[in-house]
Amino acid sequence: METAHAVCDGGDLDCGSGLLLIIKKAMDPLSDGQILEVRSRERTVAEDLPAWCRMVNHEFLGSEPGENTTRYFIRKGSAQAELEQDLQAAKGYQWSVRVRGEKDLSAKIHSRNHTFIAGQPADFSPKVNAPSAIDYLLASLASCLTVGFKAQASKRNLEIDNLELALKGGLNNVLFHLELEDEGSPKLEQITGTFYVSSPESEAALEELWENTLKRSPIYQTLKQAVSINIKLSIVF
DSSP, X not given: OOOOSEEEEEETOOTTTTHHHHHHHHHTTSOTTOEEEEEEOOTTHHHXXXXXXXXXXXXXXXXXXXXXSEEEEEEOOSOOOOHHHHHHHHHTOOOOOEEEXXXXXXXXXXXXXXXXXXXXXXXXXXXXXXXXXXXXXXHHHHHHHHHHHHHHHHHTTOOOOEEEEEEEEEESXXXXXXXXXXXXXXXXXXXXXXXXXXXXXXXXXXXXXHHHHHHHOHHHHHHTTTSEEEEEEEEEO
């Protein structure tokens, strides 16, 4: 392959989850005809990237296997889609869900191409027919941090062996929610947990990655305004 004029690393991102925005931003400073090298570990990129290049009039030059990654080469065309338009579209994107009440005390949630069931808002029985809203809230925070950490690690070529996040959350007074008492509040009082990471990388690199994950997590940054959150990072070698 010809020598690239710029390089960008998409880690494990696919073309539908942010990789194209990374490519467009890296491509923008290049002149027409210059070459961008894109590094990726996501297998679907091999099919999706050439199709995208044809659509936006870039020239896909081919790929080469690298160490734990694949290198793709793109020659910038003269009709690149406007980067600023795409960035603004991403900034203005709004997620939406549709929820219908079921016959029992549950609700059916439709989100894009997925459908799932939620039970009572704060059901604390050991066994339930469907997760409660509190379960989903904790799962939302846990998945946002776990997947966010993994995605950031992949962009930096940091090796992660295993990740696990265990969270607990308690209400100020669940009896107020159940209308059994009139004092207190139904709000979440605190969320605590431990984020376990197994990795050969240095502690300093993992701690920096964790802090950046918290900083860039939409769910964590939203919840921490209203709830006390204390999640410890535990590095397991």
